[in-house]
Amino acid sequence: MSDIAKTASLVPTGPGSDFPAKYDADMAAIGFATNLHVSTAVTLAKNADMVLADATTAAFSVTLPATPSDGDTYTVKKTDSSANAVTVDGNGNNIDGAGTYALSAQYNRVTVSYDSTDGLWYIVSA
Numbered sequence: 001m002s003d004i005a006k007t008a009s010l011v012p013t014g015p016g017s018d019f020p021a022k023y024d025a026d027m028a029a030i031g032f033a034t035n036l037h038v039s040t041a042v043t044l045a046k047n048a049d050m051v052l053a054d055a056t057t058a059a060f061s062v063t064l065p066a067t068p069s070d071g072d073t074y075t076v077k078k079t080d081s082s083a084n085a086v087t088v089d090g091n092g093n094n095i096d097g098a099g100t101y102a103l104s105a106q107y108n109r110v111t112v113s114y115d116s117t118d119g120l121w122y123i124v125s126a
Contacts, residue, residue, distance in 0.1 A: 034048055034049065034050075035048070035049075035050045035051075035052055036048035036050070036051045036052070037052050037054070038051060038052070038053050038054070038060075038062065039053070039054045039055070039056070039057060039060075040058075040060055041060040041061050041062075041063070042060075042062055042063065043063040043064075043065070043066075043091070044062065044063065044064055044065055044074060045065070046065065046069075046072070048074070049073065049074060049075065050074075050075045050077070051074065051075065051076040051077070052077055052079050053076060053077065053078050053079060053086040053103070054078075054079050054080045055078060055080055055082055055084035055085065055086050056080040056082050056084070057084075058084055059084040059085045059086070059087070060084075060086065060087070061086075061087045061088070061089045061100075062076050062086060062087070062088050062089065063089040063091045064088065064089065064090055064091045064093070064095075064112065064114075064121060065091065066091045066092060068093065068114040068116075068121075069114065069116065070114060070115065070116035070117075071113060071114065072113070072114045073111065073112065073113040073114075073124070074111070074112055075109060075110070075111040075112075075125075076088050076103065076109060076110055077103070077107065077108070077109035078103040078104075078105065078106060078107065078108050078109070079106065079107070080106060081106040083104075085102045085103060085104045086102070086103040087100050087101070087102050087103070088100060088101040088102075088103065088110055088112070090121050093114070093119055093120060093121055094120050094121065095110075095112055095120075095121040095122075095123065096120075096121070096122060096123045097120075101123070108126075109125075109126065110123055110125070110126045111123070111124050111125040111126070112124065
């Protein structure tokens with residue numbers, strides 16, 4: 001089956017559809033970058049480029065991969081209006097000189113890119 005046919009078969013239908021979670025997982029399976037919706041602590045894999053974090057219930061951490069490749073880039077965005085923070089954790093590799101980066105207000109976001117020469121995550125947008 002072609003990638004186009006696979007993509008077309010992912011369109012959700014009817015009540016009770018598990019969109020967007022199934023859509024994101026299926027898109028990752030055929031090589032597309034995905035949005036990952038989270039509301040609890042998570043360690044990222046290589047197939048999630050955008051993390052949409054909902055901390056309505058409690059604060060939590062989004063942990064970057066422990067063994068990133070040069071140029072790996074991730075965006076984490078806090079989507080809820082609660083006072084609970086979403087903390088981006090460098091997983092042993094600093095983020096612009098710090099071990100973590102906090103997102104405290106709704107729609108705050110950070111995009112980080114890994115540089116293997118320096119062994120650091122650099123903030124490229126916040």
